[in-house]
Amino acid sequence: MGLPICDVCLKSGILCQGCEAKLKSGEVTELELEISKVLYRLAEGKLGFKRAIDMGDVVIIITDRDQVGKLIGKGGKIVRTISRAIGKRVRVVGEDSDLKSVAEDVLAPARISGINIVYGKDGKEKFKIRVIKEDARRIPASLDVLNKIIKRLTGEETTIVVDEY
Secondary structure, eight states: OOOOSOHHHHHHHHHHHHHHHHHHHHOOHHHHHHHHHHHHHHHTTTTSSSSEEESSSSEEEEOOOGGHHHHOOOHHHHHHHHHHHTTTTEEEEEEEOOOOHHHHHHHHSSSSSEEEEEEETTTTTTEEEEEEEEGGGOOOOOOOHHHHHHHHHOOOOEEEEEOOO
């Protein structure tokens, strides 16, 4: 898996016609271009990602499931570098992951104690994601933002709560 921008453009700093067309058509965003530049500088094309989603104060980087750890880096070094470069917090999520995996990736370093299915009065299915009480201070963003991120990535309606016991 590679980057959305070709290596020649990242090396030279000038976009070729193909990459310029991707940027103009919206296939690649400015945010993805910035992240690509940082990753190319750090790993010389050895790391890649599929897409990036800007959720306000948090950016979600979507990559292959087996690449999540590599993209985060040892001790979170790569994610911290990307975060400094774009000026926003960064979360890395594996593509096509199930609800539990996405929730774990988005809520890390907070730990999940469980996920329950809750049925509303209208019969709709919602998921309640419970976070361990000791980890409440480790939740990376507001619960509303995190619920929106999970909904966008999985399509599932969720409510994140902190266990009381």
